[in-house]
Every structure is written in C-alpha cells, then in structure tokens.
Amino acid sequence: MPVVRLRAPLSELAGGNRELELGGSTVGEVLQELEREHPGVRGWILDEHGAIREHINVFVNRDYGRVDTAVGENDRLHVLPAISGG
Amino acid sequence: MTQLLVGTKKGLFVLEGEAGSPFEVTSRAFAGEPVEFAMRDPRSGRWLAAVTSAFYGPKVFYTDDPGGEWEQAAGLELPENAENPLERLWTIVPAEDDDHLYAGGAPGVLFESHDSGLTWALNQAFWEQPTRPEWSPGAGGMCMHSIATWPGDPARVALAISAVGVWLTEDAGKTWRHGNKNLYPRYMPEEAREDTLTLCVHNMHRAPTQPERMFMQFHGGVYRSDDAGESWTSIADGLPSDFGFPMVLDPADPDSAFVIPLVADMDRTTPEGKVRVYETRDAGASWTPRGDGLPQEDAYLTILRQAFCGEGAGATMGLYFGATSGDVFGSGDAGKTWFTAATKLPPVHSVRAA
Numbered sequence: 001m002p003v004v005r006l007r008a009p010l011s012e013l014a015g016g017n018r019e020l021e022l023g024g025s026t027v028g029e030v031l032q033e034l035e036r037e038h039p040g041v042r043g044w045i046l047d048e049h050g051a052i053r054e055h056i057n058v059f060v061n062r063d064y065g066r067v068d069t070a071v072g073e074n075d076r077l078h079v080l081p082a083i084s085g086g
Numbered sequence: 087m088t089q090l091l092v093g094t095k096k097g098l099f100v101l102e103g104e105a106g107s108p109f110e111v112t113s114r115a116f117a118g119e120p121v122e123f124a125m126r127d128p129r130s131g132r133w134l135a136a137v138t139s140a141f142y143g144p145k146v147f148y149t150d151d152p153g154g155e156w157e158q159a160a161g162l163e164l165p166e167n168a169e170n171p172l173e174r175l176w177t178i179v180p181a182e183d184d185d186h187l188y189a190g191g192a193p194g195v196l197f198e199s200h201d202s203g204l205t206w207a208l209n210q211a212f213w214e215q216p217t218r219p220e221w222s223p224g225a226g227g228m229c230m231h232s233i234a235t236w237p238g239d240p241a242r243v244a245l246a247i248s249a250v251g252v253w254l255t256e257d258a259g260k261t262w263r264h265g266n267k268n269l270y271p272r273y274m275p276e277e278a279r280e281d282t283l284t285l286c287v288h289n290m291h292r293a294p295t296q297p298e299r300m301f302m303q304f305h306g307g308v309y310r311s312d313d314a315g316e317s318w319t320s321i322a323d324g325l326p327s328d329f330g331f332p333m334v335l336d337p338a339d340p341d342s343a344f345v346i347p348l349v350a351d352m353d354r355t356t357p358e359g360k361v362r363v364y365e366t367r368d369a370g371a372s373w374t375p376r377g378d379g380l381p382q383e384d385a386y387l388t389i390l391r392q393a394f395c396g397e398g399a400g401a402t403m404g405l406y407f408g409a410t411s412g413d414v415f416g417s418g419d420a421g422k423t424w425f426t427a428a429t430k431l432p433p434v435h436s437v438r439a440a
Contacts (some may be wrong), residue, residue: 083249
C-alpha cells in the first residue's frame, strides 16, 4: 500500500504516526482514507470541497501531486507545508 | 546625523537623528501606499522608492528631495505576452558602473537602468530562462530580493530569488547559471532535495573586501560561500534558530555577518519573546547575541527581509532594523548596544540608511 509521511502537527493529529500505510489509488483517495482512520486530520490537508489546501504540498515520491494524481502500491506521499504559506 | 528611509505598509517615512536617541520623522511620502523598499544612490544623490499600490500596481519613483515631489520612473513592466503582470519590486541596488542600477522584483524579474533610475528595461536573458515555467514562489511571491555586485567588476553579479535559489553571471547579465550547491531545502521530500529548483533564499550578501565570500539566510538555514556563490556551507550552529529573513555584513570585515533569527517558518517571531541580533566575526564558526537595549520580555516581533541595514563600517558601524510592530531600533556601535529610534509606525517593510 502507499505510504503517507507526515510531520508535526499533522503526525500528532494522526495518533503520533509519522508514517502510515493507507489504501487508495489517487492522492485524494489516500488522504480521504487518512481522514477516515484518523478523524483528527479532517480539514487540515483537504478542505471542505476535498481539495488540497492552498499552502499544503503533497508530493508523490519526488513530484508535486494533485488530488487526482495516481498513486501506486510502492509510492510515498509526503505532506508538507508549502513555503508560500507563512 | 543619520537619515533612515523606512518603507512601511502605509507610506515612506524619512527619519533623522543621532545614534543613541529617538529619531525624528522629517517627512512622509506615498501616504497610505505600501512602500516595499527605498534607498539613496550615493553616486547620484537620488532617492528611489518601490511602491506597490493596491489599486495601481508596482511603480518606482525617484526624487532629489524626499520631502518634495517624486517622479515616476519609466519602463518597469513586463512584456505583453507575460503570463502574469509585474507584482512587486523588492530591491534597488547600485551596479558597479556609472549611472547603472538594478531592480529585482516578482515574478522573478531583473530590471536595469543606465540613467540613474529614470528609465528601466527588463534583463531579457534572465526573463527568458528556459526553466522559468517550473519556478515556484515563496510566501511573498516569486521575489528577487538580493542583488550582490562584485566590487570593481561590473560583469559579475549574483542574484537570489525566493524560491528559485541563487543565480550567477560573469558577463554582465548576458548569461546566467545556478549557484545552489549544498543548499538543503528541508521543506522538500528527501528524494527531491538534490536537484530541486525550489530553493527559498531569504537574503544574500557579498563581503566587499573579499568578494568570493558570501553569506545567506535561507528558509531554514544560514550559509556561507567561499567560492562566490557556487557552493554553500552551513554556519547555523550556535543560533537559536536557523530561520529568519534579513542579514547585514560589516563591509570592513569579510568574516562578519548579522542575522535576526525567528522561531521557525511556522512561527515567524523573535524566539523566547526576546529581540536579539546575532553577530559572527569568525565567518559563522560562532555567534554572539546582541540584545543590550532591545526588548527582552514578551516581545514577539517579525522583522522582514529588507528591514535591516548597516551604515558605515567597523566598530562604529550603524545597524538599524524595523519590525512589523512599527518599531525601529538602532545601534551606533556595531550592535553592542541598541536604542529605540521610532515606535508606532505602520508595519515596517524596509529600512535603509541614506
């Protein structure tokens, strides 16, 4: 399954996990699965419309990902605050 | 007497005074308009200001009397086929040849003037960089904020952009190349760090008496270069944080740098509620906090990238910085002691000694 890597404060909202294996075939599906398993994350990465928040970057391995970016079994998703956000 | 040009969210304030005592506001220009940057070119004696009207867009103005009339400079615009318009002008820097000035702005653009700032033209070679479609902005936009000339050699210039790293030319801007080796962008995934273009430089300066020596404040990192910006070495050990925006060098000492650390990108305030400038005199091997006279209790200030400047050199060097709180602080002894130069100004964007 794809692996999602999180940093604080998101990792704290995800039960202290900095790395999670989650199901899904797109970035959006994986992040929705993260919200289902760890409801505390809800609203922090995806907004009310299911879009990635403006100042959050989700990388699939080394490339910028979007909600509809395909994700494979061996991919790593990195959820990082964007430098544009502060 | 020292004259400070303080660009704020609500106009340009000209402050005058002697180090050690509060300064007087002697004039205000561009009332109500965001002034990103203002400076005086010591060669022409002309004052220049970059103003970003929320209504009318970014402009540069010039004058021979900052309390008098300002004239608009011409030519600061992007080509008609540009994807986005000119957003903001972040810095104006005298070049090494007569009457020549550089201006840096967003989205990652370099302008040049050859008549002391009256008219400007886009540096086409930089505008036409083939990787431009891949460039990413920082929080302030894709701002070219640092332009480091090489004393005595007009052909050699280094630029820095948030967040497109360092660029070097050795042919007066006809060609450009990267100078990013060993920068460590920890805001990127590990596997993308080595060759990413998204390098968020916050400030960069060259030591004038030893031009190969440069210093950089990064978005999480403080660095030194000993090869004119080709490669960089971390010098952040000893600082309370490696995050911050502005930086000043003592022009007489190539081993010197002053930074003002903030907690982190997620908390851009002075650490522990104390306002401290950190000084190195050994090229970053060690850092000394300089806070005597600065607020040391419950002071959570934000100092922006152009809001710190030096005046003169050596033991009597002046240092001045302003915060978004509207306070301006100064030192007349190279940071050993500090005084409050002004309070209750609008949020300070930039400070330069005229």
